[in-house]
Amino acid sequence: MFESSLNEIEKQKAKEYTVRPNNMGHHSCCNQQKVKRGLWSPEEDEKLIRYITTHGYGCWSEVPEKAGLQRCGKSCRLRWINYLRPDIRRGRFTPEEEKLIISLHGAVGNRWAHIASHLPGRTDNEIKNYWNSWIKKKIRKPSASSTSITPSSNEQNSQFGYAQNQQMDLLNQDLATKRQIQDTLFPLPCPPFMFDIGLALEGSNGNVDGKIDQFLQENTGLMNTETWQVNQNQEMIQPASFTSTLDSNCLPPLMENIESMLPIEVQSCSINVQGQMSLDCLQRNELNEWVDTQQCPNFYFWDQAEGHLGGQEIYPTSSNMGTILSSYPSSL
DNA sequence: AAGTAACTCAACCGCCTGCTA
């Protein structure tokens, strides 16, 4: 399997090197008149790799000249970052990565570099391409109704079906209206009950044991009732594994804000690795109605009774259970 | 088999930000 994916990469490289023409032209980003454009040849790659591995890349604008390349510094930087650097991870996205991308995009929007920082070895360009092609697919296969939460037959087999519909619904909302509602409901840059747990993981090199607990406690005073889990290789962030449940007795005073906004009682609260908070309520219908009437971009309704998203792994199945998920404002 | 629509993804473009002289 590993070999076949390697072969695929080699095949792709080989065809790429043989087909596309290279043009000489003027680059708008630099003063060089004679810079090469288009695809990189194996010789150019070799030159760049040899130069970077021996000298590093202190100043990209100096790299082309010193490495003997007729490219602009920007092009060299891009080639290195997106293709040549040794820690790059290629091949299809794993289900865990897909989950994480969807979840992070729900939280931070089109901040590809931020999303990529949570996926070791993946580039912002790759994630952006993946997302855009995924969006195109969704546009070509729109759900029957933008307000309905019933997934298509294909999507019923996908644990992401409902999240995808949610994302598309959000995309279809008028941005200006979203901002207006957001500003009205959340005049602060970030609602007080939301925080980026990803910050707690920065610089942790995958060893996150204890860090989230500490971050949560320092920022909210919350004590979680379960232990955060890390997967075997300590490097892949799996939101489901990091979800910790906090019982309602532990809710701090800041939770009063959201409790006062909700028409019904919150049963439990949980926070995932992106700082996305979910609130479980037993009165599913009332909750759904409330989220609908609010039209609030900061909340999604997750209809647990429909069995979407494979939520049973995280939450107990209940015919009357509903969950709302918070997200970051897109301006963050 | 041929034509074409849809998809993929590397690379480019242009804007923004931060630094420095």
Place this chain on the structure above:
DNA sequence: CTAGCAGGCGGTTGAGTTACT
């Protein structure tokens, strides 16, 4: 204060590939 430059980032392009008819 400001102009110039470099780097970073998100949006977009377009050529090749794949899937479909």
